[in-house]
Amino acid sequence: AQSVAQPEDQVNVAEGNPLTVKCTYSVSGNPYLFWYVQYPNRGLQFLLKYITGDNLVKGSYGFEAEFNKSQTSFHLKKPSALVSDSALYFCAVRDNGNYGQNFVFGPGTRLSVLP
């Protein structure tokens, strides 16, 4: 069965600094990897995904993520953080080799961008 780990409960970064939110995964087949963001009292918003192809994926709001197969990681990055980026971030994986269609989400990482 697939699994996702987000090793940091909380990430604090100063506005204007680069940010990284970490994600590692485990699947038996090829992974489909996703990042979602959740603002207070709102549903999850899609940021970006990796299915195949270029390991560096660019998404919404200036975010990007790098797929690293050898390290089974898919860390979320942004070159310059904004206060408005403060939210809860979830990494999710689906096993492409598995006929089950469900995602497994990580526990989430709370990002705080300090002005």
Add this chain to the structure above:
Amino acid sequence: GAGVSQTPSNKVTEKGKYVELRCDPISGHTALYWYRQSLGQGPEFLIYFQGTGAADDSGLPNDRFFAVRPEGSVSTLKIQRTERGDSAVYLCASSFGEKETQYFGPGTRLLVL
């Protein structure tokens, strides 16, 4: 265009009661998913529909939980004999196809007293 909508946004009920939660997916999306999110945790998969049929219901915690999608669009998650442990935010998502990105609704916050 319109996103995924869920009603009600909040539901308070008493232990032992029956509740129904509704999800309206994005028009044209054939796949629909239900998740449950407890405080401080990531969403937990419950059930997935492809069209009218439940393609994967392996995440339903027990037989008190049931979901339908009779016409392949709107879905209803039904919880019988609610327990306090059922309190959570129930999220619905839809996608154009089974391998496409899932788009989430705002959720229904269920509180069982």
